[in-house]
Amino acid sequence: MDGSTVLVLNQNYEPLNVCNVRRALILVLCGKAEVIESAGSVIRSAAAAFSLPSVIRLVNLIKRPRPKVRLTRREIFARDGWACVYCGKVMKDLTLDHVMPRHRGGGHTWENLVSACKACNHHKAGRTPAEAHMHLLREPAAPRLSIYHMFFPYLGNQEGWRKFVPGWEPAIAAS
16 A cells, blocks of 8 residues: 555646555545545455545645746756757767856856757857857757656556546657
């Protein structure tokens, strides 16, 4: 029971998060959620038997802001495909580069950070790409976090969840 996970849906069937079975049972027994799909297992007490949930839906709508991708080195490199945005070489030994240098007012933001190989970063130095006669192969932008990516690690083992997570079909068809 401790290792099992349960998909938690909002009242409008939007996936919210994943919790453990114990938490899901508490939500159901307190009347805060209803079971949409069962895992097929049963847990018994002295007076009753409860089927373990696989997917639950909250009774009340929860309003929350959309999650955002954290600004980290690894996320910048992943956004840029582990390649230098100036020369296009794919490599693991990358550096971060500020398109508009920080000492000239450039911020530490998604739109100003790119991945660059050491040679291109050294050549650009403290200049803008135009001043260094370099061009960006793609413009930097903040990545959008889809609901599919949040639940992707669970979809391999939990086939019953796939119909509740929008965006999983295109990813399966593409691979």
